[in-house]
Amino acid sequence: GENVEQHPSTLSVQEGDSAVIKCTYSDSASNYFPWYKQELGKGPQLIIDIRSNVGEKKDQRIAVTLNKTAKHFSLHITETQPEDSAVYFCAASPNSGYSTLTFGKGTMLLVSP
Amino acid sequence: DVKVTQSSRYLVKRTGEKVFLECVQDMDHENMFWYRQDPGLGLRLIYFSYDVKMKEKGDIPEGYSVSREKKERFSLILESASTNQTSMYLCASSFDSGTGGSYEQYFGPGTRLTVT
Numbered sequence: 001g002e003n004v005e006q007h008p009s010t011l012s013v014q015e016g017d018s019a020v021i022k023c024t025y026s027d028s029a030s031n032y033f034p035w036y037k038q039e040l041g042k043g044p045q046l047i048i049d050i051r052s053n054v055g056e057k058k059d060q061r062i063a064v065t066l067n068k069t070a071k072h073f074s075l076h077i078t079e080t081q082p083e084d085s086a087v088y089f090c091a092a093s094p095n096s097g098y099s100t101l102t103f104g105k106g107t108m109l110l111v112s113p
Numbered sequence: 114d115v116k117v118t119q120s121s122r123y124l125v126k127r128t129g130e131k132v133f134l135e136c137v138q139d140m141d142h143e144n145m146f147w148y149r150q151d152p153g154l155g156l157r158l159i160y161f162s163y164d165v166k167m168k169e170k171g172d173i174p175e176g177y178s179v180s181r182e183k184k185e186r187f188s189l190i191l192e193s194a195s196t197n198q199t200s201m202y203l204c205a206s207s208f209d210s211g212t213g214g215s216y217e218q219y220f221g222p223g224t225r226l227t228v229t
Contacts, residue, residue, distance in 0.1 A: 006155075043117070093215035
């Protein structure tokens with residue numbers, strides 16, 4: 001089945017810096033790659049996603065890049081703010097015929113003022 | 114506003130008890146999912162359902178069962194709770210286009226279950 005590796009497990013940055021989180025996946029047939037943000041005491045919430053026919057997608061301060069050949073995708077957050085502090089999960093949708101996701105283990109991002 | 118609700122935020126049960134976790138979504142989604150979340154392990158899929166009365170095993174189904182009698186409701190059942198089932202349980206739902214493509218999953222706030 002699909003395996004998603006996520007790095008780093010923790011990331012500390014200063015407010016205003018950029019943050020990058022990287023994921024690799026194993027199933028070359030995976031075609032959907034969402035990123036979720038989980039704040040304390042809440043369920044994960046989608047922040048951005050990308051499909052395999054697109055190489056990059058941007059939404060204000062966040063962007064996702066996908067390299068299908070290398071089977072990796074990354075989340076980029078620019079001009080980080082304290083409210084960006086949360087746990088971030090990447091995921092990949094294996095080509096199973098079902099709409100399931102395989103998640104990475106998560107990255108705790110801490111943005112210091 | 115889309116919403117996934119879970120019956121309890123916190124639950125404490127004894128070893129051997131039968132435990133029911135309930136999830137309700139108001140978005141008329143076809144797909145519903147149960148995950149458990151443990152520190153350092155991320156979200157792991159227990160079971161999912163793509164239609165009423167239909168269910169499929171996820172990656173860690175052992176010790177769990179599910180029930181989906183109505184489209185909006187998906188229940189996770191621990192037949193005989195054990196201490197290694199102490200965890201955060203998250204329910205999610207998503208639209209299904211019928212072509213196998215994946216779409217955004219909407220999550221509930223989670224139920225923190227402690228089995229003593």
